[in-house]
Amino acid sequence: MTQKEMHDVVIIGGGPGGLTAGIYAQRAALKTVLIEKGLPGGQMGSTDTIENWPGIENITGQELADNFLSHAQAYDLNIVQEEVTAVEPGLEHHTVRLANGDVYPAHTVIIAVGGSPKKLNIPGEDKYYGKGVSYCAICDGFFFRNKTVVVVGGGDSATEESLYLAKLAKKVYLVHRRDELRAGMILQQRIKAESKIEILWNTIVTKVNADDTGVSEVELQNTLTNKESRLATDGIFVFVGFNPNNQLIPAGTPMDADGFVMTDCKGETTMPGIYVIGDLRQKYAKQIVVAAGEGATAALAAAHFVQAKKGSQQ
Ligand code: NAP
Numbered sequence: 001m002t003q004k005e006m007h008d009v010v011i012i013g014g015g016p017g018g019l020t021a022g023i024y025a026q027r028a029a030l031k032t033v034l035i036e037k038g039l040p041g042g043q044m045g046s047t048d049t050i051e052n053w054p055g056i057e058n059i060t061g062q063e064l065a066d067n068f069l070s071h072a073q074a075y076d077l078n079i080v081q082e083e084v085t086a087v088e089p090g091l092e093h094h095t096v097r098l099a100n101g102d103v104y105p106a107h108t109v110i111i112a113v114g115g116s117p118k119k120l121n122i123p124g125e126d127k128y129y130g131k132g133v134s135y136c137a138i139c140d141g142f143f144f145r146n147k148t149v150v151v152v153g154g155g156d157s158a159t160e161e162s163l164y165l166a167k168l169a170k171k172v173y174l175v176h177r178r179d180e181l182r183a184g185m186i187l188q189q190r191i192k193a194e195s196k197i198e199i200l201w202n203t204i205v206t207k208v209n210a211d212d213t214g215v216s217e218v219e220l221q222n223t224l225t226n227k228e229s230r231l232a233t234d235g236i237f238v239f240v241g242f243n244p245n246n247q248l249i250p251a252g253t254p255m256d257a258d259g260f261v262m263t264d265c266k267g268e269t270t271m272p273g274i275y276v277i278g279d280l281r282q283k284y285a286k287q288i289v290v291a292a293g294e295g296a297t298a299a300l301a302a303a304h305f306v307q308a309k310k311g312s313q314q
Contacts, residue, residue: 001101007031008306009299010096010104012084012248013112015042016288017278019068019077020295021110021302026075028303033104034072035096037083041065042114043279044288046138048164053288061138064288087111089250089271107273107309108302111249111261112295114279115242120152124208124215125238132215132235133208137161140235146170147234150218152205158239159183159191165237166196173231174199177223200231208236244280256282266301267294273305 009025011018014036025032039045047061056064072079083099087109096104117135119125125133134140137151141164149169151162154176160183162174174191179201181188191197200220206228207219218236220229244259253269253276254262260282267275277294279286 001103004033004102004104005031006093007033007104007106009033009108009110009302010035010094010106011110011112012036012087012096013042013114013278014038014040014069014079015112015114015278015291016044016068017114017291017295017298018042018110018112019072020292021112021277021299022072022077022079022295023075024296024299025110025302026072026077028299030299030303030306033078033080035080035082035084035098035104037081037099039065040069040072040079044068046136048138048160050288084248087248087250087274089274094271094273107306108275109273110267110275110277110295110298110302111280112276112278112291113245113248115244117238118241118243120205120238120240122205122207124210128208128210128215131210132233134235134237135239137164137237140237141165141168144169144235148232149173149235149237150175150205150231150233151237151239152176153239153241154178154180155182155239155241156184156187157241159187161237161239162197163187163190163194166194169196172197173233175203175205175218175220176201177204178202205236242279242286246280249276249280250274265297267298268301273302273309275302 008030009032011021011034022034044061045065086097088095093105094109145168148171150173152175166172202223205218209217217232246259261276267277275298277298278291
């Protein structure tokens with residue numbers, strides 16, 4: 001275990017919110033560390049094309065993630081690749097514990113750890129994960145070239161990923177439980193114009209079946225008639241939303257019914273100096289541009305917090 005020196009801000013999570021907070025914190029000359037257990041970029045990195053980052057009409061998720069990272073590195077942001085196991089709030093300072101035993105005391109903590117894909121919780125889903133069941137089209141789509149795939153969901157993710165998969169697969173069935181998509185209108189128009197994509201309305205997947213080579217079919221049920229059917233497919237991609245990664249949030253912090261963290265307009269929780277930003281924060285729109293804005297806001301607020309705290313100690 002290494003007890004690290006006091007930091008002004010520890011940022012947890014290296015997605016668009018965390019990296020933007022890092023850039024702003026460095027610009028505010030705060031002693032900063034960003035801790036990320038995976039690759040910096042977060043969900044951005046596994047998105048095919050991003051068309052709503054203002055100022056750039058069209059960019060791959062990986063490229064935009066790389067741009068965020070190199071921008072942060074240009075400000076010498078200290079990025080540590082390790083898992084955070086606990087955030088312990090304190091009156092004097094907060095404490096961030098890492099899986100490798102390192103301990104960071106910090107005046108402020110910005111938590112930007114997003115969410116994890118929701119599962120359908122149906123038979124075969126876990127058993128055939130990696131054998132035809134996937135939650136990431138850009139990671140696994142390659143294996144389904146000229147094959148048939150089922151995509152489940154009706155939001156921005158399911159429609160965007162269906163469009164991506166249609167570039168590779170022979171046929172994409174988009175299975176949605178209602179008769180109307182939740183996705184934004186531009187994605188809805190594109191989906192309907194793509195001849196390789198067929199939408200199965202008012203339908204849910206109830207079971208995933210496989211043979212020796214992996215997923216071979218899904219069992220379906222019509223939500224209006226309850227009629228059951230089977231559909232041959234080589235794979236199933238599930239995009240039915242995200243569960244908030246709220247395991248690190250200190251006990252007693254208010255959350256909504258779905259587990260997203262409630263904060264004030266600065267992103268500050270009820271624990272002074274602890275901020276939550278990005279997809280983990282309860283909000284209307286989960287967007288890269290919103291996460292980035294929240295990262296900027298929280299870092300500016302953290303700078304003010306640290307300045308006030310140090311001023312009162314003199
Ligand atoms: P989402 O917006 O929550 O949509 C989830 C979809 O899955 C909904 O259509 C929902 O159906 C369906 N669903 C949920 N549980 C289901 C179940 N058990 N069985 C079958 N279907 C189920 O999730 P998302 O598409 O992952 O998007 C998450 C957030 O990120 C959203 O705020 C989205 O706008 C944002 N996002 C934005 C972009 C972009 O701007 N380009 C791209 C990706 C994501 P119902 O419609 O019936 O509820």
